[in-house]
Amino acid sequence: MRPLRIALTKGRLEKDTVGLFEQMGKDCEALHNKGRRLILPVGDGNLEAVLCKAADVITYVEHGVCDLGVVGRDTILEYPGSFYEVMDLGFGRCRFALAGPKDKDFYSGYREKTIATKYPNVARAFFESKAMDVNVIKIEGSVELAPLLGLSDAIVDIVETGSTLKENGLQVIEEITPISARLIVNTASMKLRKEEIEALLSQMEAALSEKGR
Structure with a gap:
Protein backbone atom coordinates (compact mmCIF):
# COMPACT_ATOMS: atom_id res chain seq x y z
CA MET A 1 0.00 0.00 0.00
CA ARG A 2 1.31 3.45 -0.89
CA PRO A 3 2.09 6.02 1.83
CA LEU A 4 -0.66 8.30 3.07
CA ARG A 5 -0.57 11.22 0.68
CA ILE A 6 -1.18 14.80 1.85
CA ALA A 7 -1.59 17.73 -0.56
CA LEU A 8 -0.04 20.97 0.69
CA THR A 9 -0.84 24.47 -0.55
CA LYS A 10 2.43 25.91 -1.89
CA GLY A 11 3.87 28.92 -0.09
CA ARG A 12 3.06 30.09 3.40
CA LEU A 13 0.72 27.21 4.31
CA GLU A 14 3.34 24.74 3.05
CA LYS A 15 5.98 26.27 5.34
CA ASP A 16 3.63 26.32 8.33
CA THR A 17 2.66 22.68 7.70
CA VAL A 18 6.32 21.64 7.48
CA GLY A 19 6.83 23.38 10.83
CA LEU A 20 3.93 21.34 12.23
CA PHE A 21 5.42 18.10 10.85
CA GLU A 22 8.71 18.93 12.57
CA GLN A 23 6.85 19.68 15.81
CA MET A 24 5.47 16.14 15.42
CA GLY A 25 9.05 14.83 15.20
CA LYS A 26 8.97 14.03 11.49
CA ASP A 27 12.07 14.36 9.29
CA CYS A 28 11.31 17.06 6.69
CA GLU A 29 14.72 17.25 5.00
CA ALA A 30 13.22 16.36 1.60
CA LEU A 31 10.74 19.25 1.90
CA HIS A 32 13.48 21.71 2.84
CA ASN A 33 15.64 20.60 -0.10
CA LYS A 34 12.93 19.85 -2.63
CA GLY A 35 14.43 21.50 -5.71
CA ARG A 36 11.78 21.17 -8.42
CA ARG A 37 10.24 17.97 -7.04
CA LEU A 38 6.54 18.12 -6.23
CA ILE A 39 6.04 14.74 -4.49
CA LEU A 40 8.25 14.26 -1.43
CA PRO A 41 8.63 11.79 1.44
CA VAL A 42 7.93 12.94 4.99
CA GLY A 43 9.32 11.24 8.09
CA ASP A 44 9.87 7.49 7.83
CA GLY A 45 8.15 7.23 4.43
CA ASN A 46 4.64 6.45 5.68
CA LEU A 47 3.60 9.95 4.63
CA GLU A 48 4.07 11.67 1.29
CA ALA A 49 3.60 15.39 0.59
CA VAL A 50 2.28 16.69 -2.74
CA LEU A 51 2.89 20.40 -3.41
CA CYS A 52 0.22 22.20 -5.44
CA LYS A 53 -1.93 25.29 -5.78
CA ALA A 54 -4.73 25.83 -3.29
CA ALA A 55 -7.68 24.97 -5.56
CA ASP A 56 -5.87 21.83 -6.74
CA VAL A 57 -5.55 20.60 -3.14
CA ILE A 58 -9.33 20.26 -3.07
CA THR A 59 -9.41 18.59 -6.50
CA TYR A 60 -6.75 16.01 -5.58
CA VAL A 61 -8.39 15.20 -2.24
CA GLU A 62 -11.90 15.05 -3.67
CA HIS A 63 -10.79 12.63 -6.41
CA GLY A 64 -8.83 10.46 -3.96
CA VAL A 65 -5.34 10.76 -5.45
CA CYS A 66 -4.43 12.45 -2.16
CA ASP A 67 -5.86 11.21 1.12
CA LEU A 68 -5.57 14.51 2.97
CA GLY A 69 -4.92 18.16 2.22
CA VAL A 70 -4.00 21.42 3.91
CA VAL A 71 -5.83 24.39 2.42
CA GLY A 72 -7.16 27.77 3.53
CA ARG A 73 -10.82 28.11 4.44
CA ASP A 74 -11.03 30.82 1.75
CA THR A 75 -10.44 28.15 -0.92
CA ILE A 76 -12.93 25.76 0.69
CA LEU A 77 -15.62 28.48 0.63
CA GLU A 78 -14.88 29.40 -2.99
CA TYR A 79 -14.52 25.81 -4.28
CA PRO A 80 -16.81 23.63 -2.15
CA GLY A 81 -16.46 19.89 -2.74
CA SER A 82 -17.15 16.46 -1.32
CA PHE A 83 -14.66 15.81 1.50
CA TYR A 84 -14.39 15.98 5.28
CA GLU A 85 -13.09 19.17 6.89
CA VAL A 86 -11.62 17.67 10.06
CA MET A 87 -9.34 20.21 11.73
CA ASP A 88 -8.64 23.91 12.09
CA LEU A 89 -4.83 24.04 12.08
CA GLY A 90 -4.79 27.56 13.47
CA PHE A 91 -2.19 29.08 11.18
CA GLY A 92 -2.66 31.26 8.06
CA ARG A 93 -5.15 33.40 9.97
CA CYS A 94 -6.81 36.30 8.14
CA ARG A 95 -10.36 37.25 7.17
CA TYR A 110 -30.63 52.19 -4.53
CA ARG A 111 -28.35 51.64 -7.52
CA GLU A 112 -27.08 48.07 -8.02
CA LYS A 113 -23.54 47.88 -6.65
CA THR A 114 -20.59 46.38 -8.52
CA ILE A 115 -18.15 44.20 -6.58
CA ALA A 116 -14.68 43.18 -7.78
CA THR A 117 -13.15 40.04 -6.28
CA LYS A 118 -10.99 36.98 -6.79
CA TYR A 119 -13.72 35.04 -4.95
CA PRO A 120 -17.03 35.47 -6.85
CA ASN A 121 -18.80 32.60 -5.08
CA VAL A 122 -17.93 33.98 -1.64
CA ALA A 123 -19.01 37.48 -2.70
CA ARG A 124 -22.35 36.30 -4.14
CA ALA A 125 -23.13 34.20 -1.05
CA PHE A 126 -22.39 37.17 1.23
CA PHE A 127 -24.71 39.54 -0.63
CA GLU A 128 -27.39 36.87 -1.05
CA SER A 129 -27.41 36.57 2.76
CA LYS A 130 -28.23 40.31 2.81
CA ALA A 131 -30.85 39.95 0.04
CA MET A 132 -28.83 42.39 -2.08
CA ASP A 133 -28.47 42.20 -5.86
CA VAL A 134 -24.91 42.98 -6.95
CA ASN A 135 -22.89 42.76 -10.13
CA VAL A 136 -19.77 40.64 -9.44
CA ILE A 137 -16.64 41.04 -11.57
CA LYS A 138 -13.84 38.51 -11.21
CA ILE A 139 -10.33 39.98 -10.94
CA GLU A 140 -7.16 37.88 -11.07
CA GLY A 141 -4.56 40.44 -9.96
CA SER A 142 -4.55 43.31 -7.44
CA VAL A 143 -8.24 43.65 -6.70
CA GLU A 144 -7.65 46.99 -4.90
CA LEU A 145 -7.25 48.62 -8.32
CA ALA A 146 -10.90 48.08 -9.30
CA PRO A 147 -12.51 50.78 -7.13
CA LEU A 148 -9.59 53.14 -7.75
CA LEU A 149 -10.19 52.89 -11.52
CA GLY A 150 -13.97 53.17 -11.16
CA LEU A 151 -14.62 49.57 -12.21
CA SER A 152 -16.34 48.67 -8.94
CA ASP A 153 -17.97 50.25 -5.89
CA ALA A 154 -16.16 47.89 -3.51
CA ILE A 155 -14.17 44.67 -3.27
CA VAL A 156 -14.42 41.38 -1.43
CA ASP A 157 -10.97 40.13 -0.55
CA ILE A 158 -8.72 38.53 2.04
CA VAL A 159 -7.45 41.01 4.63
CA GLU A 160 -4.59 40.40 7.05
CA THR A 161 -3.32 43.70 8.47
CA GLY A 162 -5.32 46.08 6.28
CA SER A 163 -2.17 48.03 5.36
CA THR A 164 -2.61 47.46 1.59
CA LEU A 165 -6.16 48.79 1.79
CA LYS A 166 -5.03 51.83 3.77
CA GLU A 167 -2.21 52.64 1.34
CA ASN A 168 -4.74 52.64 -1.52
CA GLY A 169 -7.34 54.81 0.21
CA LEU A 170 -9.65 51.90 1.02
CA GLN A 171 -11.11 50.67 4.30
CA VAL A 172 -12.95 47.64 5.63
CA ILE A 173 -16.68 48.20 5.38
CA GLU A 174 -17.68 44.89 6.93
CA GLU A 175 -15.93 41.70 7.97
CA ILE A 176 -17.40 38.60 6.34
CA THR A 177 -15.78 35.56 7.97
CA PRO A 178 -12.49 34.52 9.60
CA ILE A 179 -10.08 32.29 7.66
CA SER A 180 -7.37 29.85 8.68
CA ALA A 181 -5.71 26.68 7.36
CA ARG A 182 -7.87 23.55 7.47
CA LEU A 183 -7.11 19.86 7.18
CA ILE A 184 -9.42 18.04 4.77
CA VAL A 185 -9.75 14.28 4.17
CA ASN A 186 -11.03 12.24 1.24
CA THR A 187 -14.32 10.53 2.13
CA ALA A 188 -13.24 7.07 0.94
CA SER A 189 -9.80 7.32 2.56
CA MET A 190 -11.44 8.11 5.90
CA LYS A 191 -13.10 4.69 5.74
CA LEU A 192 -10.40 2.61 4.04
CA ARG A 193 -7.41 4.04 5.96
CA LYS A 194 -9.21 5.11 9.12
CA GLU A 195 -6.59 3.93 11.63
CA GLU A 196 -3.67 5.58 9.81
CA ILE A 197 -5.52 8.84 9.38
CA GLU A 198 -6.77 8.95 12.95
CA ALA A 199 -3.24 8.29 14.21
CA LEU A 200 -1.94 11.20 12.12
CA LEU A 201 -4.74 13.47 13.35
CA SER A 202 -3.89 12.60 16.96
CA GLN A 203 -0.23 13.46 16.35
CA MET A 204 -1.24 16.77 14.77
CA GLU A 205 -3.57 17.66 17.64
CA ALA A 206 -0.87 16.86 20.21
CA ALA A 207 1.71 18.98 18.35
CA LEU A 208 -0.72 21.93 18.00
CA SER A 209 -1.63 21.66 21.67
CA GLU A 210 2.05 21.63 22.67
CA LYS A 211 2.76 24.61 20.42
CA GLY A 212 -0.13 26.56 21.90
CA ARG A 213 1.16 26.31 25.47
Whole structure:
Protein backbone atom coordinates (compact mmCIF):
# COMPACT_ATOMS: atom_id res chain seq x y z
CA MET A 1 0.00 0.00 0.00
CA ARG A 2 1.31 3.45 -0.89
CA PRO A 3 2.09 6.02 1.83
CA LEU A 4 -0.66 8.30 3.07
CA ARG A 5 -0.57 11.22 0.68
CA ILE A 6 -1.18 14.80 1.85
CA ALA A 7 -1.59 17.73 -0.56
CA LEU A 8 -0.04 20.97 0.69
CA THR A 9 -0.84 24.47 -0.55
CA LYS A 10 2.43 25.91 -1.89
CA GLY A 11 3.87 28.92 -0.09
CA ARG A 12 3.06 30.09 3.40
CA LEU A 13 0.72 27.21 4.31
CA GLU A 14 3.34 24.74 3.05
CA LYS A 15 5.98 26.27 5.34
CA ASP A 16 3.63 26.32 8.33
CA THR A 17 2.66 22.68 7.70
CA VAL A 18 6.32 21.64 7.48
CA GLY A 19 6.83 23.38 10.83
CA LEU A 20 3.93 21.34 12.23
CA PHE A 21 5.42 18.10 10.85
CA GLU A 22 8.71 18.93 12.57
CA GLN A 23 6.85 19.68 15.81
CA MET A 24 5.47 16.14 15.42
CA GLY A 25 9.05 14.83 15.20
CA LYS A 26 8.97 14.03 11.49
CA ASP A 27 12.07 14.36 9.29
CA CYS A 28 11.31 17.06 6.69
CA GLU A 29 14.72 17.25 5.00
CA ALA A 30 13.22 16.36 1.60
CA LEU A 31 10.74 19.25 1.90
CA HIS A 32 13.48 21.71 2.84
CA ASN A 33 15.64 20.60 -0.10
CA LYS A 34 12.93 19.85 -2.63
CA GLY A 35 14.43 21.50 -5.71
CA ARG A 36 11.78 21.17 -8.42
CA ARG A 37 10.24 17.97 -7.04
CA LEU A 38 6.54 18.12 -6.23
CA ILE A 39 6.04 14.74 -4.49
CA LEU A 40 8.25 14.26 -1.43
CA PRO A 41 8.63 11.79 1.44
CA VAL A 42 7.93 12.94 4.99
CA GLY A 43 9.32 11.24 8.09
CA ASP A 44 9.87 7.49 7.83
CA GLY A 45 8.15 7.23 4.43
CA ASN A 46 4.64 6.45 5.68
CA LEU A 47 3.60 9.95 4.63
CA GLU A 48 4.07 11.67 1.29
CA ALA A 49 3.60 15.39 0.59
CA VAL A 50 2.28 16.69 -2.74
CA LEU A 51 2.89 20.40 -3.41
CA CYS A 52 0.22 22.20 -5.44
CA LYS A 53 -1.93 25.29 -5.78
CA ALA A 54 -4.73 25.83 -3.29
CA ALA A 55 -7.68 24.97 -5.56
CA ASP A 56 -5.87 21.83 -6.74
CA VAL A 57 -5.55 20.60 -3.14
CA ILE A 58 -9.33 20.26 -3.07
CA THR A 59 -9.41 18.59 -6.50
CA TYR A 60 -6.75 16.01 -5.58
CA VAL A 61 -8.39 15.20 -2.24
CA GLU A 62 -11.90 15.05 -3.67
CA HIS A 63 -10.79 12.63 -6.41
CA GLY A 64 -8.83 10.46 -3.96
CA VAL A 65 -5.34 10.76 -5.45
CA CYS A 66 -4.43 12.45 -2.16
CA ASP A 67 -5.86 11.21 1.12
CA LEU A 68 -5.57 14.51 2.97
CA GLY A 69 -4.92 18.16 2.22
CA VAL A 70 -4.00 21.42 3.91
CA VAL A 71 -5.83 24.39 2.42
CA GLY A 72 -7.16 27.77 3.53
CA ARG A 73 -10.82 28.11 4.44
CA ASP A 74 -11.03 30.82 1.75
CA THR A 75 -10.44 28.15 -0.92
CA ILE A 76 -12.93 25.76 0.69
CA LEU A 77 -15.62 28.48 0.63
CA GLU A 78 -14.88 29.40 -2.99
CA TYR A 79 -14.52 25.81 -4.28
CA PRO A 80 -16.81 23.63 -2.15
CA GLY A 81 -16.46 19.89 -2.74
CA SER A 82 -17.15 16.46 -1.32
CA PHE A 83 -14.66 15.81 1.50
CA TYR A 84 -14.39 15.98 5.28
CA GLU A 85 -13.09 19.17 6.89
CA VAL A 86 -11.62 17.67 10.06
CA MET A 87 -9.34 20.21 11.73
CA ASP A 88 -8.64 23.91 12.09
CA LEU A 89 -4.83 24.04 12.08
CA GLY A 90 -4.79 27.56 13.47
CA PHE A 91 -2.19 29.08 11.18
CA GLY A 92 -2.66 31.26 8.06
CA ARG A 93 -5.15 33.40 9.97
CA CYS A 94 -6.81 36.30 8.14
CA ARG A 95 -10.36 37.25 7.17
CA PHE A 96 -12.67 37.87 4.27
CA ALA A 97 -13.88 41.46 4.20
CA LEU A 98 -15.92 43.88 2.14
CA ALA A 99 -13.81 47.00 1.51
CA GLY A 100 -14.25 50.22 -0.40
CA PRO A 101 -13.21 53.89 -0.68
CA LYS A 102 -13.00 55.74 2.63
CA ASP A 103 -15.11 58.70 1.55
CA LYS A 104 -18.15 56.75 0.32
CA ASP A 105 -21.10 55.13 2.11
CA PHE A 106 -21.32 51.78 0.33
CA TYR A 107 -24.84 50.92 1.51
CA SER A 108 -26.42 54.27 0.56
CA GLY A 109 -28.65 54.70 -2.50
CA TYR A 110 -30.63 52.19 -4.53
CA ARG A 111 -28.35 51.64 -7.52
CA GLU A 112 -27.08 48.07 -8.02
CA LYS A 113 -23.54 47.88 -6.65
CA THR A 114 -20.59 46.38 -8.52
CA ILE A 115 -18.15 44.20 -6.58
CA ALA A 116 -14.68 43.18 -7.78
CA THR A 117 -13.15 40.04 -6.28
CA LYS A 118 -10.99 36.98 -6.79
CA TYR A 119 -13.72 35.04 -4.95
CA PRO A 120 -17.03 35.47 -6.85
CA ASN A 121 -18.80 32.60 -5.08
CA VAL A 122 -17.93 33.98 -1.64
CA ALA A 123 -19.01 37.48 -2.70
CA ARG A 124 -22.35 36.30 -4.14
CA ALA A 125 -23.13 34.20 -1.05
CA PHE A 126 -22.39 37.17 1.23
CA PHE A 127 -24.71 39.54 -0.63
CA GLU A 128 -27.39 36.87 -1.05
CA SER A 129 -27.41 36.57 2.76
CA LYS A 130 -28.23 40.31 2.81
CA ALA A 131 -30.85 39.95 0.04
CA MET A 132 -28.83 42.39 -2.08
CA ASP A 133 -28.47 42.20 -5.86
CA VAL A 134 -24.91 42.98 -6.95
CA ASN A 135 -22.89 42.76 -10.13
CA VAL A 136 -19.77 40.64 -9.44
CA ILE A 137 -16.64 41.04 -11.57
CA LYS A 138 -13.84 38.51 -11.21
CA ILE A 139 -10.33 39.98 -10.94
CA GLU A 140 -7.16 37.88 -11.07
CA GLY A 141 -4.56 40.44 -9.96
CA SER A 142 -4.55 43.31 -7.44
CA VAL A 143 -8.24 43.65 -6.70
CA GLU A 144 -7.65 46.99 -4.90
CA LEU A 145 -7.25 48.62 -8.32
CA ALA A 146 -10.90 48.08 -9.30
CA PRO A 147 -12.51 50.78 -7.13
CA LEU A 148 -9.59 53.14 -7.75
CA LEU A 149 -10.19 52.89 -11.52
CA GLY A 150 -13.97 53.17 -11.16
CA LEU A 151 -14.62 49.57 -12.21
CA SER A 152 -16.34 48.67 -8.94
CA ASP A 153 -17.97 50.25 -5.89
CA ALA A 154 -16.16 47.89 -3.51
CA ILE A 155 -14.17 44.67 -3.27
CA VAL A 156 -14.42 41.38 -1.43
CA ASP A 157 -10.97 40.13 -0.55
CA ILE A 158 -8.72 38.53 2.04
CA VAL A 159 -7.45 41.01 4.63
CA GLU A 160 -4.59 40.40 7.05
CA THR A 161 -3.32 43.70 8.47
CA GLY A 162 -5.32 46.08 6.28
CA SER A 163 -2.17 48.03 5.36
CA THR A 164 -2.61 47.46 1.59
CA LEU A 165 -6.16 48.79 1.79
CA LYS A 166 -5.03 51.83 3.77
CA GLU A 167 -2.21 52.64 1.34
CA ASN A 168 -4.74 52.64 -1.52
CA GLY A 169 -7.34 54.81 0.21
CA LEU A 170 -9.65 51.90 1.02
CA GLN A 171 -11.11 50.67 4.30
CA VAL A 172 -12.95 47.64 5.63
CA ILE A 173 -16.68 48.20 5.38
CA GLU A 174 -17.68 44.89 6.93
CA GLU A 175 -15.93 41.70 7.97
CA ILE A 176 -17.40 38.60 6.34
CA THR A 177 -15.78 35.56 7.97
CA PRO A 178 -12.49 34.52 9.60
CA ILE A 179 -10.08 32.29 7.66
CA SER A 180 -7.37 29.85 8.68
CA ALA A 181 -5.71 26.68 7.36
CA ARG A 182 -7.87 23.55 7.47
CA LEU A 183 -7.11 19.86 7.18
CA ILE A 184 -9.42 18.04 4.77
CA VAL A 185 -9.75 14.28 4.17
CA ASN A 186 -11.03 12.24 1.24
CA THR A 187 -14.32 10.53 2.13
CA ALA A 188 -13.24 7.07 0.94
CA SER A 189 -9.80 7.32 2.56
CA MET A 190 -11.44 8.11 5.90
CA LYS A 191 -13.10 4.69 5.74
CA LEU A 192 -10.40 2.61 4.04
CA ARG A 193 -7.41 4.04 5.96
CA LYS A 194 -9.21 5.11 9.12
CA GLU A 195 -6.59 3.93 11.63
CA GLU A 196 -3.67 5.58 9.81
CA ILE A 197 -5.52 8.84 9.38
CA GLU A 198 -6.77 8.95 12.95
CA ALA A 199 -3.24 8.29 14.21
CA LEU A 200 -1.94 11.20 12.12
CA LEU A 201 -4.74 13.47 13.35
CA SER A 202 -3.89 12.60 16.96
CA GLN A 203 -0.23 13.46 16.35
CA MET A 204 -1.24 16.77 14.77
CA GLU A 205 -3.57 17.66 17.64
CA ALA A 206 -0.87 16.86 20.21
CA ALA A 207 1.71 18.98 18.35
CA LEU A 208 -0.72 21.93 18.00
CA SER A 209 -1.63 21.66 21.67
CA GLU A 210 2.05 21.63 22.67
CA LYS A 211 2.76 24.61 20.42
CA GLY A 212 -0.13 26.56 21.90
CA ARG A 213 1.16 26.31 25.47
